[in-house]
Amino acid sequence: MTTEKIALERYKYDVLVIGAGGAGLRAAVEARESGLRVAIICKSLFGKAHTVMAEGGAAASMGNANSNDNWMVHFRDTMRGGKFLNHFRMAELHAKESPDRIWELEMWGALFDRTKEGKISQRNFGGHEYPRLAHVGDRTGLELIRTMQQKIVALQQADKRDHGDYESHIKVFAELTITEILKENGKIAGAYGYWRESGSEVLFEAPAVIIATGGVGKTFKITSNSWEGTGDGHALALKAGANLVDMEFLQFHPTGMVWPPSVRGILVTESVRGEGGILTNNKGERFMFKYIPDVFKDKYADNEVEADRWYVDQDNNRRPPELLPRDEVARAINTEVKAGRGTEHGGVFLDVSKRIPADVIKKRLPSMWHQFYELAGVDITKEAMEVGPTCHYVMGGVEVEPDTAAAVGVPGLFAAGEVAGGMHGSNRLGGNSLSDLLVFGRRAGMGAAAYVKQNSTASVSDATVSAAAARIEAPFARTGGENSYSLHAELQEVTHNLVGIIRTGSELKEAIEKIADIRKRSANVAVSGGRKFNPGFHLAFDLDNMLLVAESTAKSAISREESRGGHTRDDFPGMDSGWRQSNHIASFDGNQVNVRKQALPFMPKELFDLFEVDELKKYMTPEEIAKGGSN
Amino acid sequence: MARKLNLRIWRGDATDGGLKDVQVDVNEGEVVLDVIHRVQATQMGDLAVRWNCKAGKCGSCSMEINGKPRLACMTQVASFEEGETITVTPLRAFPVIKDLVTDVSFNYKKAMEIPAFAPPADLKPGEARMEQVDVERSQEFRKCIECFLCQDVCHVVRDHEENKKSFAGPRFFIRIAELDMHPLDILKNRKRTAQEEHGLGMCNITKCCTEVCPEHIKITDNAIIPMKERVVDIKYDPARMFAGLLKREKRS
Ligand SMILES: Cc1cc2nc3c(=O)[nH]c(=O)nc-3n(C[C@H](O)[C@H](O)[C@H](O)COP(=O)(O)OP(=O)(O)OC[C@H]3O[C@@H](n4cnc5c(N)ncnc54)[C@H](O)[C@@H]3O)c2cc1C
Ligand code: SF4
Ligand code: SF4
Ligand code: FES
Numbered sequence: 001m002t003t004e005k006i007a008l009e010r011y012k013y014d015v016l017v018i019g020a021g022g023a024g025l026r027a028a029v030e031a032r033e034s035g036l037r038v039a040i041i042c043k044s045l046f047g048k049a050h051t052v053m054a055e056g057g058a059a060a061s062m063g064n065a066n067s068n069d070n071w072m073v074h075f076r077d078t079m080r081g082g083k084f085l086n087h088f089r090m091a092e093l094h095a096k097e098s099p100d101r102i103w104e105l106e107m108w109g110a111l112f113d114r115t116k117e118g119k120i121s122q123r124n125f126g127g128h129e130y131p132r133l134a135h136v137g138d139r140t141g142l143e144l145i146r147t148m149q150q151k152i153v154a155l156q157q158a159d160k161r162d163h164g165d166y167e168s169h170i171k172v173f174a175e176l177t178i179t180e181i182l183k184e185n186g187k188i189a190g191a192y193g194y195w196r197e198s199g200s201e202v203l204f205e206a207p208a209v210i211i212a213t214g215g216v217g218k219t220f221k222i223t224s225n226s227w228e229g230t231g232d233g234h235a236l237a238l239k240a241g242a243n244l245v246d247m248e249f250l251q252f253h254p255t256g257m258v259w260p261p262s263v264r265g266i267l268v269t270e271s272v273r274g275e276g277g278i279l280t281n282n283k284g285e286r287f288m289f290k291y292i293p294d295v296f297k298d299k300y301a302d303n304e305v306e307a308d309r310w311y312v313d314q315d316n317n318r319r320p321p322e323l324l325p326r327d328e329v330a331r332a333i334n335t336e337v338k339a340g341r342g343t344e345h346g347g348v349f350l351d352v353s354k355r356i357p358a359d360v361i362k363k364r365l366p367s368m369w370h371q372f373y374e375l376a377g378v379d380i381t382k383e384a385m386e387v388g389p390t391c392h393y394v395m396g397g398v399e400v401e402p403d404t405a406a407a408v409g410v411p412g413l414f415a416a417g418e419v420a421g422g423m424h425g426s427n428r429l430g431g432n433s434l435s436d437l438l439v440f441g442r443r444a445g446m447g448a449a450a451y452v453k454q455n456s457t458a459s460v461s462d463a464t465v466s467a468a469a470a471r472i473e474a475p476f477a478r479t480g481g482e483n484s485y486s487l488h489a490e491l492q493e494v495t496h497n498l499v500g501i502i503r504t505g506s507e508l509k510e511a512i513e514k515i516a517d518i519r520k521r522s523a524n525v526a527v528s529g530g531r532k533f534n535p536g537f538h539l540a541f542d543l544d545n546m547l548l549v550a551e552s553t554a555k556s557a558i559s560r561e562e563s564r565g566g567h568t569r570d571d572f573p574g575m576d577s578g579w580r581q582s583n584h585i586a587s588f589d590g591n592q593v594n595v596r597k598q599a600l601p602f603m604p605k606e607l608f609d610l611f612e613v614d615e616l617k618k619y620m621t622p623e624e625i626a627k628g629g630s631n
Numbered sequence: 632m633a634r635k636l637n638l639r640i641w642r643g644d645a646t647d648g649g650l651k652d653v654q655v656d657v658n659e660g661e662v663v664l665d666v667i668h669r670v671q672a673t674q675m676g677d678l679a680v681r682w683n684c685k686a687g688k689c690g691s692c693s694m695e696i697n698g699k700p701r702l703a704c705m706t707q708v709a710s711f712e713e714g715e716t717i718t719v720t721p722l723r724a725f726p727v728i729k730d731l732v733t734d735v736s737f738n739y740k741k742a743m744e745i746p747a748f749a750p751p752a753d754l755k756p757g758e759a760r761m762e763q764v765d766v767e768r769s770q771e772f773r774k775c776i777e778c779f780l781c782q783d784v785c786h787v788v789r790d791h792e793e794n795k796k797s798f799a800g801p802r803f804f805i806r807i808a809e810l811d812m813h814p815l816d817i818l819k820n821r822k823r824t825a826q827e828e829h830g831l832g833m834c835n836i837t838k839c840c841t842e843v844c845p846e847h848i849k850i851t852d853n854a855i856i857p858m859k860e861r862v863v864d865i866k867y868d869p870a871r872m873f874a875g876l877l878k879r880e881k882r883s
Contacts, residue, residue: 045681046739047777048689062757103756109748109813111766111773118760139774142688146773154747166743197728226684260660266686371686374705376660485672529677532644533729536676 008465009202013039014456015448016191016204018178018233019212021049022141022437023417023444025148026101027210030445032155032170036452039204040152041173043196043228047149050214050226051437054141055269055367057123057133058434060098064115065122065131071095072610073129078432079611081127081325082395082425083565084580084619085246088603089402090423094432094439101438102134108154110147112136126270127325127429138269138367144434176202178232179541180468181209181240181413182460188240188412189458192468196538199531201469207458208448210405210414211237211398212441216250219546219553220391221496224256224267230542231549233419237398238548238588242407245421245583245598247396247549248556249566251428252501254329256390258347263375265390268350268368270430272385273322275364276311277352279333280384281341287348288321291332295618300324327427327565330389334501337388347388353381389501393428395566396556397421399585404447405440412451412458416444422583426565475540481526484539491518491546499554504570508558515554516592519547548593552586555595559584577621602627633658636708638666640678641720644729650718657708663717664692664703667731679730687845690778694731695720700780700843722783723790738779741799745806745829749818761814771853772809774846775802781840781850787833798830801840801850807831808854826862831855 013036017028020042031038042049061074075095079086102120106112112134113121122131136143156166163169178193190205213233217225234244255268273279281287289307292300300321301307307320322329333348342348352361358381362369365380372378372385398415399408400422407413417437424432475481498511522544527537562576563569582597608616608628616625633656642651655670664682671678682692685704692703697711697718711717725733781801788794799807804825811821825831834855841850848854 044683044689044691045735048683048691050684052689052776053684053686100756106759106815107750107754107756109750109810109816111761111770111813114761114763114766118762121763136770136773139688142776143773146775150742150747153743156743157747160743197732226689228683261658262661262665374687374707375662377709483676485676527676533679533732534677535671535679 008469009200011039011202011204013037013204013206014452015208015210016041016206017210017212018191018236019049019214019417019419020046020172020174021051021212021214021417022144022148022434023441024049024210024212025145025152026438026441027212027416027445027448028170029148029151029155030442031448034446034449036449038170039173039206040170041176041178041191041193043175043177046172046174047145049145050228051141052145053226053267054144054434055138055267056125056271057135057140057431058098058102058144058438059125059128059132059429059431060102060134060435061095061132062099062102062120062122062134064119069130069132074098074132075607076610077128078429079425081427081429081432083427083575084425085564085583085600086425087402087422087601088607089601090440092607093402093443094423094436097439098435101435101442105144105147105438108147108151110143112143124274125430126323128431133431138271138365140434144437173202177538177541178236179472181236182464182468183240183410184458184461184464186411187455187458188410189460189464192465194472197533199534199537201472203460203465205458205460207455208412208414208452210416210444210448211419212415212417212444213419215418216394216546216549217391218542219491219495219550221492222256222265222389223391224253224265225391230546232542232545233415234397234552235545235548237407237413237415237419238552238586238593240410240413242410242413242415243399244396244552244586245399246426246556247394247552247586248560248584249395249426250391250553251326251393251395251566252330252389253392254326254333254389255350255387257376258343258386258388259345260376266371266375267390267392268385268387272350272352272365272368275352276355277322277350278320278355279322280349280351281336282343283341287336287341288324288329288332291328292321292324293328296324325427326430327568330501331568333387333389343386345386347386349384350387351384353383358382393433394418395421395424395426395428396553403443404450405444406447406451412455414444414448416440426567475525475527475537476531478524478526481524482521484522484525484527484536484543487518487522487525488539488543488546491515491543491550494518495550499550499557502568502570503557505558508554511554512551512558515547515550519551522547548588551593552595555593556584556586559595559597577619580619581621581624636666637716638670639716639718640667640670640730642678642730643727645727648727661708662704663696663706663708663719666708667703667719679728679732681732688776690776693722693778693780693783695722700783702778702780702845705845722779724783724785724788735779737795738777738782738800738802741803742806744799745803746818746821746824748810748813748816750815751817754815759815765814768812768853769809771848772805774848775805776846777802778845780843780845784839784843786837786839787830794830794833798833801834801855803829804831804834804858805848805850805854808858811858822858822862825858831858831862
């Protein structure tokens, strides 16, 4: 098919927000309330971003369930979860500001579940010392999205009253994909993209761009992420000259569905284990007792009797090992399956049916009951579930200034949410993403507003526009080239087999070569059909992004010769305090991704002093401890 | 394991279109969306279908399957007779863009017309106290995933384009009910404006909307009927002036 010639649509805004998940919507609200004109751009319909899938809750130390909780405890938990690779300042801001961000949602209409005193209820989750997750049943992400979607409508109603037009100051461009972030003279000048519906092209001119595009799960074969998780923002940022930090760290959630194939990867929430679900192998053995690492021996029960007692008496018993951090459980399941002790479909069993009465299961885990009943034909009140690890979250992302969310090295570019790196270190705690979206979404909005005050206009040159347009047209002009669906499947095979939960140097080397080969062939992708709502055409662009992400991940992973959080090297099984002092920085030279080490910013004394020295010894070198927090 | 399925897909756009028959492999446990994706990957690279989460959580993959409004990602192929042809068509109440994708902007326009949540001006963040029983009524409506299946099935607009102007539809009746029952909302007259401005009066309680709702929200019983009853009360009840007052008291 040929390219239909359509006149270019152009818009001018103060700030473009790419992404309408939690981070993007919060950023847009802030930017509008700072007086700016804002465009919100997203690939799906408004209100359907990946954030709607979040179940468990949003972590914030409001102290409603346990008054001992405060930002310092939350900060400590977050740093421990990330194995001290987190950017301390992001973890600090996050811990301090999350409660205000949750309460603010309530002022915008959110209805969280309540405690007996009528406050916001908070639930337990792995790695959080106190019950800390604000939640709405098991649909917390939907509540977040809907609340902010409705807040944006409220702002539009005010604009209609004051300026005569709902869309005078905030307009949502839904089902529009951004393919390039544009710069002039080294600064942000706008973005270029196409309407998914018509295939026609759009130019946005703006001095500030906030990337809030979410994760990268679709780079992998088995993932809990929606189709949007193609790492677009990671790749757009790289191409615009920004850096990605620590891309080797991916969170594999231990429990995704494994059967039937069509639902493989869909999340089975951690609450199933929290409510008493146990993991067994095909021999009926409750295997997690074998996998308690030394550092956790004092906190986790090593026998069934004690583990079971914990559910009724948490003060006098150690926790069941099913509740170890996600990376530990995922690795244990992986090992059992590899050793031939897995289920018929390559998972392990997760069972609540023998432990909890049917009516209680249906009441406490309603959507899990439905999910298994409707999608797998399994009644979890009677049978065990089959589960296995699924690619869930990327800790790595755009390197940003913590206070403003400004992307390092690119004036006018900002990033927030899952696409930003640093906050979670090598491993994210459950519940810390939703709060991250709110805290840093708002900060990105503020950062952009401050920047726009100094840099109020931007215009894009014709040459830049033509180059961006040429890229979109290219795949239509080719005939008989590669098929984007099969290249995508090939990439997923490579990442799954060679860059997955357990990695080795030789496999990573092979992965890097294979990814390079797929990338070479992808330059030759041809698209059949016209421009109008053509998923083959859409995937051609998504594929390009996933390839850059996979390359960044594989190259960072081969360089990090230790195991930490969401990065496990079979050939370097231990955590190495020397490596704790380094972040990996990936950048793009127009041809390939290059990865280098960069010194980790060190905690100032007041944060350092929040920890016991004995604990820090597990992570830091003696020299670092001697320095005691002064750089 | 794979068997062949006869799938009949509507293909076309606003100007022209029709049903196309295809044969496609189907594996154990697959949902209709999986099969559509297989057709896309192997036979029709440019077949348009909207989806996102593939877990029944985002409400993107709404279409009509054998004439019934449903989520394609939650409809098991095995729920149909073996050998039965499955016919997939775009939502009928909305203008088609291409193939299975329709223009649902009607719903976003209606959303803008519903007056926003209005908390008391003196309420400070973190100070709200609400009982679980009081939030539960509105929480039921906030489960809505905006799949717009209820909007599609409702006969008031399904075949009556002319009614769209004055009818917000069941999705937005539950939005109004949600705000009306929200313990912190103090805007008055939501029920009356529902009746007078958003077309509640045009609903004749056929309950079709409740039947198709994938979130099992009791749209008619818990939102539409109570609002209709209260509108009648308010219109004829001399004590109506106290209604707003009662609402404020609920907070304390
Ligand atoms: C099943 C599941 C359950 C989870 N549960 C929890 C939980 O309980 N608690 C928790 O804290 N976290 C949870 N998470 C993680 C959390 O949901 C995500 O990390 C978070 O929602 C990401 O939000 P975001 O705003 O960064 O981006 P997203 O919500 O992913 O939104 C990305 C946006 O960017 C847009 N976009 C992307 N690329 C482009 C482009 N090229 N052009 C235009 N627009 C684009 C998309 O359309 C979308 O609007 C869960 C994740 C999953 C998968
Ligand atoms: S009950 Fe009312 S709103 Fe629902 S489908 Fe029938 S007429 Fe439409
Ligand atoms: S009320 Fe139910 S059917 Fe209607 S849009 Fe919401 S979820 Fe869909
Ligand atoms: S794809 Fe999200 S509901 Fe079907």
